[in-house]
């Protein structure tokens with residue numbers, strides 16, 4: 531049976547567990563990545579950053595990426611459709627501190643695919659290999675690629691593309707075995723992941739519908755993948771990662787949930803300032819689902835004008851969280867100055883996906 535806490539590696543980068551936190555646009559901010567590391571993820575991934583400021587100048591962005599010293603190993607994901615800017619972006623990403631450069635060949639959003647980037651590269655293997663090759667040649671760190679199975683339902687093109695990417699020097703592949711057309715409907719067909727593992731010699735990461743230890747072990751055992759990636763299952767539920775790592779249960783009591791949420795809110799505010807207020811709204815529901823009285827407090831939280839106001843409302847709702855918040859506070863003090871973070875001057879795309 532697969533051991534979730536066994537170390538493995540991508541290129542020369544050692545990864546201390548078989549749990550990878552998924553890149554998710556609008557979710558995988560620094561606070562989320564740090565939390566993932568604390569709860570057992572061996573590798574965390576950034577949101578998708580645009581390789582081409584010019585090409586995507588009109589794109590609405592979520593700001594810029596911050597990288598802190600305690601996030602490593604970290605993969606930073608880039609997308610684009612032009613090998614030159616992709617190579618340049620990869621160099622910037624490495625200079626900012628990425629241990630692995632990940633290329634997005636999975637984003638199903640039309641704004642991205644119509645430029646030839648994201649999942650549409652799955653249908654143009656020559657372009658896909660040119661993009662991956664340019665990135666591999668530009669940097670000294672390992673390069674990974676994240677794919678969907680193909681654009682259209684039933685497509686198996688990722689299985690053909692995988693070995694070509696390996697031949698071009700890619701060090702690891704992640705497969706989310708849904709088509710781009712499916713978006714997030716239906717189920718991830720991990721029999722394709724097993725086939726991909728058979729066809730390549732590099733580590734494969736299985737992504738899609740994995741949310742608990744039993745499911746993670748089943749996918750590892752049935753596919754031979756090196757690791758599992760967890761996305762939606764970790765939204766507001768870091769305890770799911772802890773359970774997968776065999777280090778505790780999947781559930782937390784209300785005081786634990788509220789104190790962890792408050793820590794997350796403070797870290798997000800540290801990271802994005804005033805923009806934290808709007809950004810955090812979707813997280814309240816994710817954290818508080820299943821907590822008695824959640825509906826009323828969520829209604830209050832989404833109307834708060836500042837993070838401090840939301841924090842006060844949460845502590846009124848659950849005063850038992852106070853001692854745990856004090857513990858988090860002590861840890862946060864150790865996090866160091868935000869100015870010590872490195873900042874990547876490439877825009878984070880709001881159109882992420884994969």
Ligand SMILES: Cc1cc2nc3c(=O)[nH]c(=O)nc-3n(C[C@H](O)[C@H](O)[C@H](O)COP(=O)(O)O)c2cc1C
Nearest residue numbers: 552553554555578706738739760761762882883884
């Ligand atoms: C809100 C959201 C944003 C996402 N953004 C990205 C992204 O920027 N890059 C990427 O490769 N995949 C992205 N994905 C796909 C996930 O990384 C993952 O492959 C997918 O959600 C399936 O895994 P899950 O069932 O564990 O969520 C995103 C998924 C969601 C739900």
